[in-house]
Amino acid sequence: MNLTSPSVISELMAAHQLHFNKQFGQNFLIDQNILEKIVDAGQITEADTVLEIGPGIGSMTQEMAARAHQVVTVEIDKKLIPVLEETLSEFDNIALVNQDFLKTDVLDLIQAPTPLKVVANLPYYITTPIIMKLLETPWPDGIDLSRMTFLVQKEVGERICAEPGSKSYGALSVIVQYYADPNVMFTVPASVFMPKPKVDSIVISLQKRTQMAFEPCDKNQFFKVVKAAFQTRRKTLINSLSNNTAYPKDVLLDALNEARIDPKKRAEQIDGEDFCRLSNILYQKGANNDIESRQK
Numbered sequence: 001m002n003l004t005s006p007s008v009i010s011e012l013m014a015a016h017q018l019h020f021n022k023q024f025g026q027n028f029l030i031d032q033n034i035l036e037k038i039v040d041a042g043q044i045t046e047a048d049t050v051l052e053i054g055p056g057i058g059s060m061t062q063e064m065a066a067r068a069h070q071v072v073t074v075e076i077d078k079k080l081i082p083v084l085e086e087t088l089s090e091f092d093n094i095a096l097v098n099q100d101f102l103k104t105d106v107l108d109l110i111q112a113p114t115p116l117k118v119v120a121n122l123p124y125y126i127t128t129p130i131i132m133k134l135l136e137t138p139w140p141d142g143i144d145l146s147r148m149t150f151l152v153q154k155e156v157g158e159r160i161c162a163e164p165g166s167k168s169y170g171a172l173s174v175i176v177q178y179y180a181d182p183n184v185m186f187t188v189p190a191s192v193f194m195p196k197p198k199v200d201s202i203v204i205s206l207q208k209r210t211q212m213a214f215e216p217c218d219k220n221q222f223f224k225v226v227k228a229a230f231q232t233r234r235k236t237l238i239n240s241l242s243n244n245t246a247y248p249k250d251v252l253l254d255a256l257n258e259a260r261i262d263p264k265k266r267a268e269q270i271d272g273e274d275f276c277r278l279s280n281i282l283y284q285k286g287a288n289n290d291i292e293s294r295q296k
């Protein structure tokens, strides 16, 4: 069964009396070449466990199961489970889990020891929370997560991969790049999905860092400083930080000078290492006690 054929998809959906569920971000791939290119980008080996979020009708799942040791795939839509049981029936190395990935204890799903890769065509409405959950999971020794490959909305993928000085660079770039080295792989037109979404997509890969490039004293405080700086990105750093955090302006000015950062620069000109140095200085000044930021 060719699961990227529009007529096969329509027949399967009709046979199970299903409709594409917009609320769950259901846009299924209908181009086998693109599907294989995404799986290639995942660099799956025979030894790998692959975690997939949102199998849909199982087209990518099948391709990955043929290449990996095993695939663990998490689908929220219970109506798709009978379809998946049918389309994935010939594989004995797929664990199908009917759960909301954001509510799943991901460590319950993966048995150590194993090399782990993540490959997913993500539902657009929760792209960032899913990626952050994967990055922030405290993977225990023996679960060796190295590479994550995602099909995401083009704009979000560009933000994740952006470098200082570019229009797309923002808090999401700094925070994701703290955990991983992201790369744009290729763009994917809206025309290869059924139904066709309003926006184009992009495939990105995140290579998880084994050694951090810099170490914040307090990761959450570092993230808060970064978010505050970008909250009013057109303002100077000093104005953004004093408007969007509870730090007094003189404390911020001292810290910026000590970190050798020009207070008149804008957040988009500052790299992660500079943000980290600034947040560490604020932390060491004891100013972390008043970080209660005004971010909503």
Ligand code: SAM
Pocket (backbone or CB within 6 Å): 024, 025, 026, 027, 028, 029, 053, 054, 055, 056, 057, 058, 059, 060, 074, 075, 076, 077, 099, 100, 101, 102, 121, 122, 123, 124, 126
């Ligand atoms: N992998 C399929 C493909 O490439 O054709 C489908 C991708 S579709 C963009 C996203 C899938 O994620 C849908 O099957 C949807 O039901 C599922 N999904 C949405 N929210 C989810 C969640 N919170 N947890 C798990 N799966 C979810």
